[in-house]
Amino acid sequence: MTDAPAPAFAPRLALASLSGQADAGWARAASEFAGAAFLGGIALDEPTREAARRLVDRDRAEFLPEDPLAFVDDQLAALADAPLRPAFNVRASGPDPVRAAAEVCADHGAIVEINAHCRQDEMCAAGAGESLLREPDRLVEYVRAAAGTGATVSVKVRAELAGVDLPAVAARADDAGADVVHVDAMDSEAVVADVVDATDGFVVANNGVRDRETVREYLTYGADAVSVGRPSDDPRVLRRVHAAVDEWFDGGGGSDDRAAPVGSGGSVS
Numbered sequence: 001m002t003d004a005p006a007p008a009f010a011p012r013l014a015l016a017s018l019s020g021q022a023d024a025g026w027a028r029a030a031s032e033f034a035g036a037a038f039l040g041g042i043a044l045d046e047p048t049r050e051a052a053r054r055l056v057d058r059d060r061a062e063f064l065p066e067d068p069l070a071f072v073d074d075q076l077a078a079l080a081d082a083p084l085r086p087a088f089n090v091r092a093s094g095p096d097p098v099r100a101a102a103e104v105c106a107d108h109g110a111i112v113e114i115n116a117h118c119r120q121d122e123m124c125a126a127g128a129g130e131s132l133l134r135e136p137d138r139l140v141e142y143v144r145a146a147a148g149t150g151a152t153v154s155v156k157v158r159a160e161l162a163g164v165d166l167p168a169v170a171a172r173a174d175d176a177g178a179d180v181v182h183v184d185a186m187d188s189e190a191v192v193a194d195v196v197d198a199t200d201g202f203v204v205a206n207n208g209v210r211d212r213e214t215v216r217e218y219l220t221y222g223a224d225a226v227s228v229g230r231p232s233d234d235p236r237v238l239r240r241v242h243a244a245v246d247e248w249f250d251g252g253g254g255s256d257d258r259a260a261p262v263g264s265g266g267s268v269s
Contacts, residue, residue, distance in 0.1 A: 007180045007202040008202060012035060012225035014034060014036040014228075018061075018230065019041050023063075026232070026233065027082065028082055033235070035085060037086060040091075040113070042089070048128050087110055091128040095144070098114060110151075114178075115128060116129065116158075118130060130161055134164060140176040143178050144176050148177075154204075155178045159183065159186045166183075167198035171199055181203050183203060192223050205218035207229070209226045209241055225245075
């Protein structure tokens with residue numbers, strides 16, 4: 001087993017996964033602007049696939065390939081020569097499917113991202129998504145399973161979940177082997193600073209990233225990178241965010257003792 005690649009990427013702008021939309025073609029279309037792309041999410045096992053079918057029944061977009069692991073493999077292979085760091089957001093009802101997906105990601109030098117973020121009732125009832133934030137012992141099992149493959153591991157989390165101490169959960173994931181904490185801050189942007197203080201890993205801030213002001217707010221809170229979700233197919237937004245990220249890091253907008261950047265536009269290995 002080799003050591004996982006460092007999670008840093010440049011530019012420090014990632015594309016956040018959009019279920020049913022975030023595939024290799026979507027990532028390539030924005031590769032001019034982004035340093036990483038989180039594909040998926042993908043439901044890996046029958047409980048989460050059944051949840052995804054129910055979501056489709058109520059008109060939500062989902063990836064439902066016949067073989068989820070083959071889909072992950074094919075999508076990552078399609079990005080082998082792309083100038084960004086690939087990643088795959090995965091959902092499962094237990095750690096074993098996550099381990100299997102992490103092995104595929106490791107083979108491609110990609111990040112595997114555990115989805116502890118989805119708030120859809122069907123997915124949470126299947127044991128995936130934000131239900132993992134309420135059951136951090138289970139989340140730790142997922143992280144350990146993924147980290148044991150040698151893959152770089154990200155955990156996508158959500159703020160503003162009643163009864164959940166998000167920095168404490170992030171710290172447990174960090175201790176279990178997560179390299180990246182990808183934080184959907186909702187309307188609580190300052191929680192990013194709390195997660196940064198609680199962890200030693202690479203923190204990606206998400207939600208409402210649209211322009212120079214929002215980029216600088218998250219980076220001032222200590223985030224190592226930002227991610228763009230719904231406007232990830234809008235070159236105007238991506239161009240603004242890319243410029244703001246480059247201005248911050250190239251212009252000395254903040255010290256960066258937590259992770260050193262790699263060459264602009266390239267993936268790391």
